[in-house]
Amino acid sequence: AIEWSRITTKASLIGELKHAVKEIPKTTCSYIALFVHTIIYYGSNIVKQFKTSLHQRPNDVHCVLMSKYSKVPEWWYFVVFCLSFIVAAVTCQQGDLMPWYYLFLAIAxxxxxxxxxxxxxxxxxxxxxxxxxxxxxxxxxFHKNGLANLTFQAFASTTISQALILLFSFKFGHYMKIPSRTIFITQLMITILNAIIKYSITYHLLNTVPDICSTQNWTCPNSPTTPILFANLGKLP
Structure with missing residues (x-):
């Protein structure tokens, strides 16, 4: 178990925290503007696109050509989502990372x-x-629980980034005339392989390199410290 001691008030950490706090008003306003802009300018088009298939776009040569391939069944996405959610929930609960039901909020x-x-x-x-x-x-x-905050951030941000990467891959395949099922299977295999390799390397480094991460000064290579600072504001002297 990790003991969350008092955070060392190094100048770099305090500066990082101040910068993050200053970003809150700007971030809030930008997201409100983003949602309003999307609804006003793209709301009707989004609804239209959801109701349209590749076969109903005869004026788009790319859609006409891609309509010859079989689409990815929706139940494929559903099965992958359910399996991923179960694995994530078990990992969060058994690893004492955060309560598993907060995954619903992160995904939302x-x-x-x-x-x-x-x-x-x-x-x-x-x-x-x-x-x-x-x-x-x-x-x-997760006040005073930096590990849970870091886990929550990881699931929320990674879900968005990976979804955008998948959409980019499908769009690239759309113009290159690569079957969507091929892209889906390839992305799934790469994701699983990537997770295994990253976990193995991280586990190996943490167990073989002395003092690679320090809980005294809250330093760890290529690891964000801001979520830990946010969650442990009450522990600052």
């Missing part, structure tokens, strides 16, 4: 932000996703 946040953020990135090539909002929600839910 990712689902709500996916379309607005995806539309802006597709049009302007700008990713407006900010971890500050997720960390703030996690800090409210």
């Amino acid at each position: 946040i990712a689902f709500g932000w996916l379309l607005p953020i995806g539309i802006v990135e597709a049009i302007a090539n700008v990713n407006l996703f900010s971890l500050t909002a997720v960390m703030l929600v996690g800090a409210i839910l």
Whole structure:
């Protein structure tokens, strides 16, 4: 078990925390504007696209060509989602990371932000996703529990980023005329393989490299410290 001692008030950590706190008003306003903009300018088009299939777009040569391939059945996505959720829930609960039912909130946040953020990135090539909002929600839910906040942030942010990557892959395959089922299976295999390799390397390094992570000064290579700071604000001297 990890003992969350008092955070060392190093200048770098305090500076990082101040910067994150300053981002809260800007992040809140930007997300409100993003949602309003999406509803006003793209709301009707989103509803229309949900009701339209590739076979109903005769004026789009790409859709005409891609309609020759079999689409990915929706139950494939459903099965993958259910299995992933079960694995995540068991990991969170058995690993004492965070209560498993908070996964519903993390996924809901990712689902709500996916379309607005995806539309802006597709049009302007700008990713407006900010971890500050997720960390703030996690800090409210998991006060004085930095590990839970970090876990909550990981599931919410990773769900969005991986969904956008999958959409990009499908869009790339759409123009390259690669069957969507091939892309789906390939992405699934790569994701599983990537998770195994990353976990194995991380586990190996943590158990073989002395003092690679320090709980005294809250330092760890390539690991975010802001979620821990947010969750442990009450522990600052």
